[in-house]
Amino acid sequence: MPYNWFDRNLKWIYVLPAVAFVLVMMLFPILYTVRISFYEWSMSAITPPKWVGLDNYAALLKESRFWHAAGSTLYFTVVALAVEVVLGVAIALLLSREFRGKNLVKTVFLLPMVATPVAMGLVWLLIYEPTIGAANLMLKAIGLKPMLWLGSPAQAIPSLIIVDVWQWTPMISLIVMAGLATIPREPYEAADVDGAGRWKKFASITLPLLRPTILVAAMLRLIDVLKTFDIIYATTQGGPDLATETLNIYGYVLGFQYFKLGMASSLLVLFFALVMGLTLVMIWMRKRMEAQYD
Amino acid sequence: MTKRNKTARLIMGVLTAAVLLAFAFPFLWMLLASFKTQSQIMSTGQLFAFKPTTHNYASVFEEYDFLGYILNSLVVGLGSTVLALLLGLPAAYAIARHHLHKLGLVILVARIIPGITFLIPWFILFSKIKLVDTYTALILSHMLVGLPFIIWIMISFFEALPKEIEEAGLIDGCTHHQVFMRVILPISGPGVITSSLLSFIFSWNNFMFSIILSGDKTKPLPVAVFNFMSYSEINWGALMAAACVITLPVLVIALLAQRYVVNGLAAGAVKG
Numbered sequence: 001m002p003y004n005w006f007d008r009n010l011k012w013i014y015v016l017p018a019v020a021f022v023l024v025m026m027l028f029p030i031l032y033t034v035r036i037s038f039y040e041w042s043m044s045a046i047t048p049p050k051w052v053g054l055d056n057y058a059a060l061l062k063e064s065r066f067w068h069a070a071g072s073t074l075y076f077t078v079v080a081l082a083v084e085v086v087l088g089v090a091i092a093l094l095l096s097r098e099f100r101g102k103n104l105v106k107t108v109f110l111l112p113m114v115a116t117p118v119a120m121g122l123v124w125l126l127i128y129e130p131t132i133g134a135a136n137l138m139l140k141a142i143g144l145k146p147m148l149w150l151g152s153p154a155q156a157i158p159s160l161i162i163v164d165v166w167q168w169t170p171m172i173s174l175i176v177m178a179g180l181a182t183i184p185r186e187p188y189e190a191a192d193v194d195g196a197g198r199w200k201k202f203a204s205i206t207l208p209l210l211r212p213t214i215l216v217a218a219m220l221r222l223i224d225v226l227k228t229f230d231i232i233y234a235t236t237q238g239g240p241d242l243a244t245e246t247l248n249i250y251g252y253v254l255g256f257q258y259f260k261l262g263m264a265s266s267l268l269v270l271f272f273a274l275v276m277g278l279t280l281v282m283i284w285m286r287k288r289m290e291a292q293y294d
Numbered sequence: 295m296t297k298r299n300k301t302a303r304l305i306m307g308v309l310t311a312a313v314l315l316a317f318a319f320p321f322l323w324m325l326l327a328s329f330k331t332q333s334q335i336m337s338t339g340q341l342f343a344f345k346p347t348t349h350n351y352a353s354v355f356e357e358y359d360f361l362g363y364i365l366n367s368l369v370v371g372l373g374s375t376v377l378a379l380l381l382g383l384p385a386a387y388a389i390a391r392h393h394l395h396k397l398g399l400v401i402l403v404a405r406i407i408p409g410i411t412f413l414i415p416w417f418i419l420f421s422k423i424k425l426v427d428t429y430t431a432l433i434l435s436h437m438l439v440g441l442p443f444i445i446w447i448m449i450s451f452f453e454a455l456p457k458e459i460e461e462a463g464l465i466d467g468c469t470h471h472q473v474f475m476r477v478i479l480p481i482s483g484p485g486v487i488t489s490s491l492l493s494f495i496f497s498w499n500n501f502m503f504s505i506i507l508s509g510d511k512t513k514p515l516p517v518a519v520f521n522f523m524s525y526s527e528i529n530w531g532a533l534m535a536a537a538c539v540i541t542l543p544v545l546v547i548a549l550l551a552q553r554y555v556v557n558g559l560a561a562g563a564v565k566g
Binding site (some may be wrong): 004006007010011012013014015017018019021022023025026028029030032033036043091094095097099103104105106107108109110111112113114115116117118119120122123124126127132134137166170171174223226227229230233234248251252255256261264265268269271272275276279 | 313387388389394403410414418435441442445470515530547552
């Protein structure tokens with residue numbers, strides 16, 4: 001026996017503390033959330049938690065505020081994701097050629113992703129300020145009418161989408177640029193021989209070869225856009241008139257402003273199921289696509 | 295033909311400059327406003343030309359004790375990063391070398407699940423054991439964000455190391471543990487830097503966990519800056535100075551370690 005017990009079981013000794021930590025910090029809370037979603041509980045010392053079965057879920061599904069939050073989440077997610085993917089790929093193509101100052105551009109591109117979201121929320125609050133904000137100054141400069149931006153229920157979500165696009169399009173671009181770097185030269189040379197134009201080369205070579213990369217980037221953004229919290233909470237806190245109240249914000253409000261812990265938990269269970277479900281669908285799509293190319 | 299190429303190049307150049315400006319603009323605006331007085335911000339006549347004042351920064355540090363909040367953020371950021379490295383590095387190594395990718399997936403789930411799902415149970419539990427408003431609660435919660443990133447970045451890093459290095463160490467009579475400590479870790483600098491920087495940045499920026507689990511004694515910067523906003527009328531200059539103070543450290547880190555951060559974000563992303 002060359003090694004002692006410690007060395008023979010080393011891989012478990014290495015991996016188990018991390019797994020144990022994650023399970024305790026994550027699995028326990030999830031199970032606990034599921035459990036309290038069946039209780040009516042307001043965190044007060046006088047009234048103890050009361051078992052109500054599926055009542056919280058039923059009440060939630062009957063609420064228009066819940067459906068409104070679900071709709072806002074969907075609206076925000078779908079539009080932000082679509083814009084970020086299209087714009088991200090376009091910018092990646094723009095920046096992938098060689099030019100002077102490329103590193104500077106890439107550096108600036110990195111900043112929105114790492115900057116503190118709450119601080120950026122406040123900056124955008126100033127930019128969107130209707131009387132002194134830069135957004136309206138620009139609109140006026142090009143002869144358009146000023147808008148209310150975050151102050152108007154109809155314009156609030158589009159305004160937040162602009163912030164999300166500003167912050168996270170660079171992420172898609174960086175991933176796509178990494179993908180572009182791995183595309184082989186040969187198909188383009190063959191296309192040149194065939195006399196294919198720029199657009200034709202893009203549509204029939206670049207885009208198909210990039211598709212798996214784009215899908216990975218989109219999947220990653222999808223998971224995170226759904227969970228957007230900091231920017232929304234720091235700028236509108238769900239307002240005006242609940243216009244920007246997504247499921248994430250509503251869950252927070254139910255739990256930590258109304259202290260309806262049971263109801264909040266049932267909402268979070270549904271939200272959790274939604275995010276996991278969509279993630280699994282995306283993983284399945286990716287697998288299917290990989291199989292197609294093999 | 296050359297003329298057409300020239301025009302095309304010009305259009306590309308203008309587009310690139312426009313993209314650059316659009317993404318840099320909010321930072322520029324924040325920086326400018328942080329040196330303006332309230333009335334300069336209110337009057338749209340002095341957008342770029344104005345007499346700068348450092349009054350906003352003085353008030354942020356003198357009236358609102360931002361040094362204390364910076365210290366809180368540092369303690370939590372460094373604490374959660376060091377502890378996540380301690381758990382994450384050996385775990386990533388074991389997962390990479392022994393192909394325990396199923397276990398790796400368990401850890402990755404922490405990256406997918408909405409953080410708010412943990413928050414109610416944590417809050418109840420931490421209240422019961424009197425940990426709300428302690429560094430412990432904040433460090434533990436921030437570790438759950440940093441750890442998956444550290445593990446996933448380090449798995450690909452360790453997998454890329456040639457196996458011969460370890461075999462040489464074993465032949466020299468090291469145990470597996472000694473190989474990891476004396477051979478693998480010393481050559482893993484770039485990976486460790488990348489993953490620690492990202493873990494620290496995530497902790498520094500974290501708002502949702504901090505707003506619930508911190509209190510007067512442990513309030514980190516994002517929560518302080520956010521609360522700062524609710525003092526009656528918005529003092530834009532001071533608010534922008536506060537935003538600069540909180541953003542500056544992460545921007546400096548990102549600029550100094552640009553390559554690492556890009557690689558890390560991309561690796562964490564692609565593996566995600």
